[in-house]
Amino acid sequence: MTHPIPFRLPGLVLLLFLLSVLLLPSHSAAEMYVAGMVGYTAPNDLTNVQGTGANSGISLSDLELKSSVAYGGKIGYFFPGVNWLGIETELYNTTPHVKQQSVTASGFGVTVPLGTAPGFNLRVLNWGINAIVRYPGKTFQPYAGVGLGVFFAEAKFQGQSDSDTAPGLNALAGIRLFATDNLALFAEYKYNRASFNLPTAFGFEADYSANIFMGGVSYHF
Numbered sequence: 001m002t003h004p005i006p007f008r009l010p011g012l013v014l015l016l017f018l019l020s021v022l023l024l025p026s027h028s029a030a031e032m033y034v035a036g037m038v039g040y041t042a043p044n045d046l047t048n049v050q051g052t053g054a055n056s057g058i059s060l061s062d063l064e065l066k067s068s069v070a071y072g073g074k075i076g077y078f079f080p081g082v083n084w085l086g087i088e089t090e091l092y093n094t095t096p097h098v099k100q101q102s103v104t105a106s107g108f109g110v111t112v113p114l115g116t117a118p119g120f121n122l123r124v125l126n127w128g129i130n131a132i133v134r135y136p137g138k139t140f141q142p143y144a145g146v147g148l149g150v151f152f153a154e155a156k157f158q159g160q161s162d163s164d165t166a167p168g169l170n171a172l173a174g175i176r177l178f179a180t181d182n183l184a185l186f187a188e189y190k191y192n193r194a195s196f197n198l199p200t201a202f203g204f205e206a207d208y209s210a211n212i213f214m215g216g217v218s219y220h221f
Contacts, residue, residue: 037216168194
């Protein structure tokens with residue numbers, strides 16, 4: 001299923017990039033960095049769970065997700081002359097599996113308890129493209145960013161599987177501590193939001209959101 005891109009985020013990122021390039025003085029040096037990160041995902045429930053296909057017209061109660069490990073990496077670039085502004089791309093993976101839980105269904109004016117539903121495995125891979133602003137301190141650098149996330153979701157249960165690719169919101173805030181001129185440690189909070197459609201094996205679509213806490217090491221050129 002193709003989802004509309006929210007808030008026109010790609011256009012905003014591109015506009016910031018073009019404006020920054022136009023403002024660059026030729027004598028200044030740019031800064032590029034690469035980073036690896038690992039952390040913890042605290043997902044919210046899947047909400048607005050709506051049946052699709054044969055289940056159309058039926059709404060399910062929210063589905064609780066498990067917390068999980070998250071890991072990934074990123075590459076970024078701060079512009080010369082406006083070294084408080086940059087752009088980065090990141091890729092990270094998490095597995096907020098759906099818990100075994102009691103579920104109710106409602107539709108056509110009736111609410112019915114379905115009893116305990118088995119959980120299933122859920123994997124979410126996010127490719128984010130973010131505009132970044134920072135305080136360009138030599139030792140401490142607080143920063144924040146927002147951009148487009150392209151979310152690859154895969155659900156599996158007893159040999160059945162569904163997958164979806166959906167655009168969504170990728171937002172972050174963090175602080176970076178330089179141990180040397182080139183090497184830094186960082187801690188970061190991320191917020192993800194997207195809508196997934198799993199129509200074949202699972203027969204529903206739902207809104208996904210998660211809070212992710214990451215720590216890592218970055219190397220700056």
